[in-house]
Amino acid sequence: MSGGPPKALPSTGPHSLRDMPHPLAGSSSEEAVGGDSTPSPDLLMTRSFGDKDLILPNGGTPAGTSSPASSSSLLNRLQLDDDIDGETRDLFVTVDDPKKHVCTMETYITYRITTKSTRVEFDLPEYSVRRRYQDFDWLRNKLEESQPTHLIPPLPEKFVVKGVVDRFSEEFVETRRKALDKFLKRITDHPVLSFNEHFNVFLTAKDLNAYKKQGMALLTRVGESVKHVTGGYKLRSRPLEFAAIGEYLDTFALKLGTIDRIAQRIIKEEIEYLVELREYGPVYSTWSALEGELAEPLEGVSACIGNCSTALEELTDDMTEDFLPVLREYILYSDSMKSVLKKRDQVQAEYETKLEAVALRKEDRPKVPADVEKCQDRMECFNADLKADMERWQNNKRQDFRQLLMGMADKNIQYYEKCLTAWESIIPLLQEKQEAK
Numbered sequence: 001m002s003g004g005p006p007k008a009l010p011s012t013g014p015h016s017l018r019d020m021p022h023p024l025a026g027s028s029s030e031e032a033v034g035g036d037s038t039p040s041p042d043l044l045m046t047r048s049f050g051d052k053d054l055i056l057p058n059g060g061t062p063a064g065t066s067s068p069a070s071s072s073s074l075l076n077r078l079q080l081d082d083d084i085d086g087e088t089r090d091l092f093v094t095v096d097d098p099k100k101h102v103c104t105m106e107t108y109i110t111y112r113i114t115t116k117s118t119r120v121e122f123d124l125p126e127y128s129v130r131r132r133y134q135d136f137d138w139l140r141n142k143l144e145e146s147q148p149t150h151l152i153p154p155l156p157e158k159f160v161v162k163g164v165v166d167r168f169s170e171e172f173v174e175t176r177r178k179a180l181d182k183f184l185k186r187i188t189d190h191p192v193l194s195f196n197e198h199f200n201v202f203l204t205a206k207d208l209n210a211y212k213k214q215g216m217a218l219l220t221r222v223g224e225s226v227k228h229v230t231g232g233y234k235l236r237s238r239p240l241e242f243a244a245i246g247e248y249l250d251t252f253a254l255k256l257g258t259i260d261r262i263a264q265r266i267i268k269e270e271i272e273y274l275v276e277l278r279e280y281g282p283v284y285s286t287w288s289a290l291e292g293e294l295a296e297p298l299e300g301v302s303a304c305i306g307n308c309s310t311a312l313e314e315l316t317d318d319m320t321e322d323f324l325p326v327l328r329e330y331i332l333y334s335d336s337m338k339s340v341l342k343k344r345d346q347v348q349a350e351y352e353t354k355l356e357a358v359a360l361r362k363e364d365r366p367k368v369p370a371d372v373e374k375c376q377d378r379m380e381c382f383n384a385d386l387k388a389d390m391e392r393w394q395n396n397k398r399q400d401f402r403q404l405l406m407g408m409a410d411k412n413i414q415y416y417e418k419c420l421t422a423w424e425s426i427i428p429l430l431q432e433k434q435e436a437k
Contacts, residue, residue, distance in 0.1 A: 091117045095181035115203045142198035151389040153186035154332035253334040260327045281305030297429045304422040311418040344382045351375045
């Protein structure tokens, strides 16, 4: 959740870089040189474009997982090997206290946003405001407009199927609260987005509607130039590292989508099985009333099935509340990354268009105009920011899924241990009856 100056990560791939201050940040990043030449989303390389090398400074900031640590026994025994310690944190944001508002025209939920910070951008050390979902949506749109070169974290999906999910139920509201809290923590952790003026307004303004009424901000220069210059233009070639990212994201989203569908079917079948167990157990209890010597063992079986039912219900709730939301967040994350990749391609297309226009001039050695150089700077900014955000995203993903999978393993172990204990408790009852005979 740190919003301070970014720490440079050591590069994991080969680089062909020349020193140059980052056009957006105004400071150069650390650059490393390696030895492998295989492109991948984790090992991003520089490529030559035209007559110049694309400058891809590595400015990624490691981010610790923002999910709370599990209290389960397995997670207490295991330690993630890439936890990040020692970061100076100067901005803390939490989402809590959901409240339902019933008005004449609509019913909606608001959430309390509490902010604590020592940054000079904040007039007070602590703020508390209330926001509804559409306010979060406004913030995300503003971040996309003002920071087009960066990956903006996804929001939980707004629309739900009526009659299937009650959006005012306690379970749904809590799931959404967690997702909105994660959304703000992702922004808080980002070394650029956390300093965005719209984010500051979102966290501090008592009346956010006053800012919304100011109207949509003008498109960035990147968006304006893309809209007018690149219509119908096809890239000569996307740099290999970004082509690899695109292919990875397609496969990643496909795999997660498949896991999500299968997991939902498993949960549905577990709920149906749970209904059967709840009908199954009491039968043994009513049967015991007709028996003499078997009465106690039958009651034991009934209690055993009841304990197994409770354990299964807990496992199903954990899958629904903890496992599925993470899958869906990262499916949406991949869509966000694809959107940024598309914008990067549009800026490259703009640069190529202007460069070709210069080449067509009937001059022996045409001078590169200033607007072409500025366009190249914007492309290099895009490449650098996208690469840094991809590295940060990969780091978050690795930690999130490690914690998720360890938690899932631990919950399943606990479930089967509870079932084993329940069934083992019947054995002494049956043995006592046999010894009595």
